[in-house]
Amino acid sequence: LIGRLMFELPEEMGLIAVAVRQTQGKGRGGNAWLSPVGCALATLHISIPLHSNLGQRIPFIQHLVSLAVVESVRSLPGYEDIELRVKWPNDIYYSNLMKLGGVLVNSTLLETTFHILIGFGFNVNNSNPTICINDLIAKFNKEEGTALKPLSPDCLIARTVTALERLIDVFQEKGPNGVLPQYYKYWIHSGQQVRLRHERGPLAWIVGVDDCGYLQVHEEGGDVQSVHPDGNSFDMLRNLLVPK
Known part of the structure; x- marks a missing residue:
């Protein structure tokens, strides 16, 4: 449905679909993506002009979305040291140990505009089968003696979209050098x-x-x-x- 609507709406109008649970999700290469209750799940449509900094570097979108997910948590006061990180090209990780989520981007070029569908999902509040963001917060509270509150999927979806809008604006103005320092701050590959x-x-x-x-x-x-x-x-x- 969202894939059809994105061509019918005005370019300046945003479009997002949010799910509580996903049963037929797809990952890279057509892999199945199972998302139980407690995950932040959304598909977002954005339009990018072909003749722009980002329009000439479309693969960067998945990096910007991954960074936006991490920033949705780590830009909150008190949550800066939660060990949520990005893994190239499109995964969200707990430190370098365990995957918590991922990003999938599909693009369609129509005349001089890229129509981008961004799917992202990350585990916020479900400790099974591995670990979730609220587990990381609880772990941090125990180790540091803090009392940070758990976060909700709805809150983090909203914060991710807001962070992504800002990152796109910075990229369009300054190009890759405008966002790469922050990306490197949170990625897991330095010197690997x-x-x-x-x-x-x-x-x-x-x-x-x-x-x-x-x-x-x-x-x-x-x-x-x-x-x-x-x-x-x-x-x-x-x-x-x-x-x-």
């Missing part, structure tokens, strides 16, 4: 050592994200190269960058 293509592949170090949003790796004894997010997958358990 990986293997390329397979477990015995060449050793490389992650050095950043290029101007198109692709991951940059410095191969041992070689040059810095960029890795396309749609053709590669990051296996955190084995520290592998492998073709999908």
